[in-house]
Amino acid sequence: MLNEIKNDAQTRMAKSVDALRHALQKVRTGRASTALVDHIKVNYYGSDMPLSQVASVAVSDARSLTITPWEKQMVGAVEKAILASDLGLTPNTAGTTIRLNLPALTEERRRDLAKVVHGEGEDAKVAIRNIRRDAIQRVKELQKEKQISEDDERRAEDEIQKITDKAIKDVDEVVKAKEQELMAV
Structure with missing residues (x-):
């Protein structure tokens, strides 16, 4: 017992x-990490889904992340979710790829x-x-x-x-x- x-x-x-x-x-450090966006939920046809389930997230270099939604029409919803999150980052969109640049702390x-x-x-x-x-x-x-x-x-x-x-x-x-x-x- x-x-x-x-x-x-x-x-x-x-x-x-x-x-x-x-x-x-x-908690954001100086380096980019996919864990930074793990908690973001995206409105996917009426239900909130984790970002990793609607897009691929990759570290492109030490200070930026690239997010590529699986579906073209999801780009706007992903952008909106990133802006609404507590990250304080502004997404840059080029076609279907969203880039997040992390400024130096x-x-x-x-x-x-x-x-x-x-x-x-x-x-x-x-x-x-x-x-x-x-x-x-x-x-x-x-x-x-x-x-x-x-x-x-x-x-x-x-x-x-x-x-x-x-x-x-x-x-x-x-x-x-x-x-x-x-x-x-």
Whole structure:
């Protein structure tokens, strides 16, 4: 029973770290990446579809993306979705190809993005601490129901804390790596 609780906490914490990595992919660094446009939804005949399902997205060089819709009539809808997104980029259209040029980041913008990265990291840490709280609560309930001894409870809490410390260390490493990527000119 205790192993189930610890394993559950460990997998949930690992998922929190993975979710942080995924969220940080959307934060724009100096380089172009197809992950920047992954979250954009395009109105495709009345339903919202991910951009990757209605067009091919490719990195043409370090500072630009090219988007080629599968259907010619989708060019306008893709442009509209890009303009409506939170990217702050203006698409340039040439025929059926849409080009997104990513301007160089200013020092001030880099600092702002670093704050965003820190905020995402803190959110992940809060999620991990909540998972720890839930796991320890379940262990305490087992001890109240006399299914485990007090020594087992203390040992389990120590192990859960070690799992938590490792997950928080992972979050710090992910945030630090993204920050270094942001600050590299």
